[in-house]
Amino acid sequence: MSDHSEKFVAAIDQGTTSSRCIIFDHGGAIVAVDQREHRQIFPKPGWVEHDATEIWSKVQAVVAGALAKAGMRADQLSALGITNQRETTVLWDRATGKPVHNAIVWQDTRTSALCTELGGTDGQDRFRDRTGLPLASYFSGPKAAWLLDNVPGLRTRAERGEIAFGTIDSWLIWNLTGGTQGGVHVTDVTNAGRTMLMNLETLEWDPAILSAMRVPEAVLPEIKSSAEVYGTAVGQLAGVPVASALGDQQAAVFGQACYETGTAKNTYGTGSFLLLNTGTRPVPSKNGLITTVGYKIGGEAPVYCLEGSIAITGALVQWFRDQLGIIRSADEIEPLAASVEDNGGAYIVPAFSGLYAPYWRADARGVITGLTRYVTKAHLARAVLEATSWQTREVVDAMYQDSGVRISTLKVDGGMTGNNLLMQHQADVLDVPVIRPRVAETTCLGAAYAAGLATGVWSDLDELKAHWQRDAEWTPRMGAPERDREYRNWRKAVERSFGWQGDGEE
Numbered sequence: 001m002s003d004h005s006e007k008f009v010a011a012i013d014q015g016t017t018s019s020r021c022i023i024f025d026h027g028g029a030i031v032a033v034d035q036r037e038h039r040q041i042f043p044k045p046g047w048v049e050h051d052a053t054e055i056w057s058k059v060q061a062v063v064a065g066a067l068a069k070a071g072m073r074a075d076q077l078s079a080l081g082i083t084n085q086r087e088t089t090v091l092w093d094r095a096t097g098k099p100v101h102n103a104i105v106w107q108d109t110r111t112s113a114l115c116t117e118l119g120g121t122d123g124q125d126r127f128r129d130r131t132g133l134p135l136a137s138y139f140s141g142p143k144a145a146w147l148l149d150n151v152p153g154l155r156t157r158a159e160r161g162e163i164a165f166g167t168i169d170s171w172l173i174w175n176l177t178g179g180t181q182g183g184v185h186v187t188d189v190t191n192a193g194r195t196m197l198m199n200l201e202t203l204e205w206d207p208a209i210l211s212a213m214r215v216p217e218a219v220l221p222e223i224k225s226s227a228e229v230y231g232t233a234v235g236q237l238a239g240v241p242v243a244s245a246l247g248d249q250q251a252a253v254f255g256q257a258c259y260e261t262g263t264a265k266n267t268y269g270t271g272s273f274l275l276l277n278t279g280t281r282p283v284p285s286k287n288g289l290i291t292t293v294g295y296k297i298g299g300e301a302p303v304y305c306l307e308g309s310i311a312i313t314g315a316l317v318q319w320f321r322d323q324l325g326i327i328r329s330a331d332e333i334e335p336l337a338a339s340v341e342d343n344g345g346a347y348i349v350p351a352f353s354g355l356y357a358p359y360w361r362a363d364a365r366g367v368i369t370g371l372t373r374y375v376t377k378a379h380l381a382r383a384v385l386e387a388t389s390w391q392t393r394e395v396v397d398a399m400y401q402d403s404g405v406r407i408s409t410l411k412v413d414g415g416m417t418g419n420n421l422l423m424q425h426q427a428d429v430l431d432v433p434v435i436r437p438r439v440a441e442t443t444c445l446g447a448a449y450a451a452g453l454a455t456g457v458w459s460d461l462d463e464l465k466a467h468w469q470r471d472a473e474w475t476p477r478m479g480a481p482e483r484d485r486e487y488r489n490w491r492k493a494v495e496r497s498f499g500w501q502g503d504g505e506e
Helices: 052-070 114-121 140-150 154-159 170-174 205-212 248-255 314-322 330-338 376-404 420-430 442-454 461-467 478-494
Strands: 008-012 018-024 030-039 077-084 089-093 165-166 186-189 222-224 227-232 239-246 264-268 272-279 289-295 305-308 346-348 367-370 412-415 434-437 470-474
Touching: 008 052, 008 170, 008 305, 008 442, 018 346, 018 442, 030 222, 052 170, 077 248, 077 442, 089 140, 089 154, 089 170, 114 140, 140 154, 140 205, 154 165, 154 346, 154 412, 165 170, 165 330, 170 186, 170 239, 170 272, 170 478, 186 239, 222 442, 227 272, 239 248, 248 305, 264 376, 264 442, 272 289, 272 376, 289 376, 289 434, 305 376, 314 461, 330 412, 346 376, 346 420, 346 478, 367 434, 367 478, 376 412, 376 478, 412 420, 412 442, 420 478
Parallel strands: 008 077, 077 239, 186 222, 264 412, 412 434
Antiparallel strands: 008 018, 018 030, 089 165, 227 239, 264 272, 272 305, 289 305, 346 367, 434 470
């Protein structure tokens, strides 16, 4: 153990609502964590923004906080990895280092009309064969185009090479490695693959798409693998190699040790994201899923995934708490839901910003169906939790139809996995065991693993796989007739959510 016991890797997880820094030891155990929330800015209905400068200062604060809690100096870290909320888009001035506008967040729907326009006669699938993605407001390319069109004078400056584009990984790496004083402008394949500007086969920016979206090549970062040394940090982390970047869901795939074809994980956060490893060839989806890069280690072949993105899961519990005021804290939902036997016939479809996989309906809005006077707040609490399981079930069905791969178990992570009632319902509706790992912070762990692989802290995937340990498992208890009946009711409820928002309506 002697030489290994001294090795530590830090991971920055820059998420939708907060930033965290976790320091891991060589065994993959957590040494210290620090976390800070940042503001959610809602300028108009459907618009969501973050202040990228605030995010950078919170990231610096959590790094300092984690080091202090661990009683460590930066020079004791072997590597730093980055994982980030995907698709959230920043444009900044290369000379001043200042963002030219708030970051446009992945949930933001302002580019819906632009996406429809870009689709033209081909519709949502115009770029799907090259990018693996449907044309949707979710992805970064159209967000960048919107900023170039709407911030006065920005397009000219961008074409002159004065402006840098990036998802949050690029923004952080640039700042960590020196910013205006020689910061490295890169992104990794998992983040680049979510811009809708990268070709899935070549792993390079696609010139035809760039010109269709009117995004000048001069703004783009260089695309790298997910695990290699991009540069060396300056400032508080001076000398530490910045050695990985993975979009948060791909980082969770890596941290969950889903390295074989057919392994799958679901992360329950603000939204939920189910990814299935399909191996070294991209599998095109006919059923509303996204084909995405899972990870790429240095010079090795990329590994692809099918992904089902669900916009609203944990956010539905927050809505139940903050907007309706039925519970005071998120952990109150489980006892409330458990106080009744079932949902009382009520279903909640949380299409607050449209539906993502497998429907991709921007016109959908949230509905509560099946209401009678019998239904209480406890039934609604149950319906809130069940909405997450059913949306996951729809994605798993679509994955099977696309790939022919049936998942045998589902590895789970994220905040909602602490909810036993939800996890049991998830196992029931999928009819497979649901397994939660010992280290629940799999997103950070994945970024740490990739950074450690790039810098020799760990030798290979087998060594990482040996670290993975189960903490809890839920096995199915629901009978097939009940499962099928409830699923039919759920599908009826989903149909009721369609068609509320016309094109171009604010």
